[in-house]
Amino acid sequence: MKTFFMIKPDGVRRNLVGEVISRVEEKGFEITKIKMMMISKSLAEEHYGEHKDKPFFNDLVEFITSGPVVAMQVEGENVVAQIRNLMGATNPSDATPGSIRGDLATELDQNVVHGSDSDTSAERELNLFFSE
Numbered sequence: 001m002k003t004f005f006m007i008k009p010d011g012v013r014r015n016l017v018g019e020v021i022s023r024v025e026e027k028g029f030e031i032t033k034i035k036m037m038m039i040s041k042s043l044a045e046e047h048y049g050e051h052k053d054k055p056f057f058n059d060l061v062e063f064i065t066s067g068p069v070v071a072m073q074v075e076g077e078n079v080v081a082q083i084r085n086l087m088g089a090t091n092p093s094d095a096t097p098g099s100i101r102g103d104l105a106t107e108l109d110q111n112v113v114h115g116s117d118s119d120t121s122a123e124r125e126l127n128l129f130f131s132e
Helices: 009-013 017-026 041-047 057-064 079-087 100-104 119-130
Strands: 002-007 030-037 069-075 113-115
Touching: 002 017, 002 079, 002 119, 009 017, 009 057, 009 069, 017 030, 017 069, 017 079, 017 100, 030 119, 041 057, 041 119, 069 079, 069 119, 079 100, 079 113
Parallel strands: none
Antiparallel strands: 002 069, 002 113, 030 069
16 A cells, blocks of 8 residues: 655755654655655645635645655555554644654644545545656
């Protein structure tokens, strides 16, 4: 099984890339594709397409395009659920200590990482970021 996982611009800016990747690898997952990249506005709009009609959509697009991200394909057993558990709750104040967001994130809108929420999302997001 595989999923899409990304370190967002705040995580890259704060030099957390090594820490986050170590946590993924320590859990026994394999990173089979990885790249640092700038996300274009059009890719960001497609990536966050399900939020297009929500008031925070433009803020999401602006943030995710504000600096480089590290995009990854991560593989392993039950990887979608396990990576989401490793990330912690979307809102860092609700995230469990020991999770990436619980330990490293400070704000809801800058919460260090993104991970696919289902196998369907994983396939869609992997195609968006790694179709070559």
